[in-house]
Amino acid sequence: MLLQASTFFEFYAEYPVTSIFMLRSKSEHAQIIRQEAFLTTPLLPLSEYIDTHGNICQRTILPAGITTIESSVIAECDMHIDVNTDAAYVAIEDLPDHVLQYLLPSRYCEADKVGAQAMEIVKDIQSAYAQVEAIRQWCYSNLYRQYGTTNSSTSAMDVLGSRTGVCRDFTHVAISLCRSINIPARMVVGYLYELKPMDLHAWFEAYVGNRWYTFDALMEQPVGGRIIMAYGRDAADVAFASHFGEVVMVKMEVKVEEVKLS
Numbered sequence: 001m002l003l004q005a006s007t008f009f010e011f012y013a014e015y016p017v018t019s020i021f022m023l024r025s026k027s028e029h030a031q032i033i034r035q036e037a038f039l040t041t042p043l044l045p046l047s048e049y050i051d052t053h054g055n056i057c058q059r060t061i062l063p064a065g066i067t068t069i070e071s072s073v074i075a076e077c078d079m080h081i082d083v084n085t086d087a088a089y090v091a092i093e094d095l096p097d098h099v100l101q102y103l104l105p106s107r108y109c110e111a112d113k114v115g116a117q118a119m120e121i122v123k124d125i126q127s128a129y130a131q132v133e134a135i136r137q138w139c140y141s142n143l144y145r146q147y148g149t150t151n152s153s154t155s156a157m158d159v160l161g162s163r164t165g166v167c168r169d170f171t172h173v174a175i176s177l178c179r180s181i182n183i184p185a186r187m188v189v190g191y192l193y194e195l196k197p198m199d200l201h202a203w204f205e206a207y208v209g210n211r212w213y214t215f216d217a218l219m220e221q222p223v224g225g226r227i228i229m230a231y232g233r234d235a236a237d238v239a240f241a242s243h244f245g246e247v248v249m250v251k252m253e254v255k256v257e258e259v260k261l262s
Contacts (some may be wrong), residue, residue, distance in 0.1 A: 001079040002076050003074070003077060003193055003257070003259065004073070004259050005072070005073050005227050005254075005255065006073070007023060007252070007253070008068065008070045008156055008251070008252070009032060009068065009070075009241070009252050010067075010249070010250040011062055011067045012066055012248045013062045013063070013245065013246065014064060014246060016062050017243050017245035019061070019062050020202065021057070021058040021060075021069065021071075021241050022055055022056070022230045022239065022241075022242060024071065024073075025075060025229050025248045027072050030078055031182075031228060032077075033075050034076060037070070038071050039072075039093055041068045042067070042181065043118065043226050044063070044067070045220040047059045053186075054231065054239075055232070057238075060118065062186070064224050073075060073227060077227055081213075083224070084129055084209055084213065085133070086127055087129035088208065088209055089128035089183065089208060090128070090184075090209070094125070100184070101233065102179070102186045103184050105234075107234055107236045108155045108172045109153060109176040109233065109234045110176055111176045111179035111180045113176075113180075114156070114160070114176050115180040115181065116156075121135055121138045128208035129213060131181065132178055132185075132206040132208060136215045136217050139177075139217035140218070142163060143164070143165060143173065144163055144164050144165075146165070146166075150162075150169050155172065156172040157176075160173060165192070167199075167201055167202040167217075167218045168235050170218050171202045171203060172187075172215075174215065174217045175204050175254075178206050178219065183206050184262075185205065185206045187203075187231065188228055188230070188231055188232065188235070189229055189230050189238045190230070192223075192226055193226070194225065198254050198256060200240060201218075202238075
């Protein structure tokens with residue numbers, strides 16, 4: 001499946017502000033990047049680096065006034081996500097070193113506080129994949145998508161109390177529940193084809209059966225058509241924009257379309 005996706009931003013700053021963006025995708029096992037661009041108006045000096053999760057980060061200084069940024073990508077990605085209901089739990093002593101960090105509580109994912117609830121959800125379920133799927137289904141059935149009910153400081157525990165939120169909130173809850181039963185889980189952000197309403201999207205991956213599998217607590221069924229931009233422990237690691245000063249986002253537009261080849 002060939003997808004073309006883009007995000008357009010318009011920012012306003014009263015004075016120059018250093019900013020970090022995370023808006024570029026890279027080729028990996030689930031996607032091949034065929035074309036991509038990152039454009040700013042005005043044209044700004046820019047440097048890039050790879051963070052500790054392997055994400056491509058763009059560092060610049062937004063000038064006073066209006067700045068527009070457009071990130072676009074054409075990617076070949078899977079129409080379906082892998083499902084393996086028999087994928088087994090991986091003992092902690094057998095986990096790769098880089099996966100261990102995704103077992104720990106983090107800023108938005110208080111895994112140390114939800115163990116009893118997680119055990120109630122997965123009781124009598126044998127395979128680790130099936131346990132994660134039970135957690136995903138619980139989030140889908142018991143949390144309600146509602147804009148404006150959460151903000152940048154809302155954590156998984158807050159969402160479990162209110163039962164409302166958006167994709168990042170659903171994802172934080174699911175990650176917390178998985179980690180509490182010693183299943184590594186990480187946050188993923190990017191594009192999802194035919195998401196309604198269209199926006200940048202967040203979902204999660206769980207490490208079972210010696211590999212990462214994709215889960216989405218906002219979707220009723222497993223769906224593909226995803227372009228990944230970033231991975232992290234939670235939203236603190238995958239913010240599409242981090243500003244070190246006062247910046248107003250005036251406008252944001254996200255588009256994802258299938259490219260039809262003749």
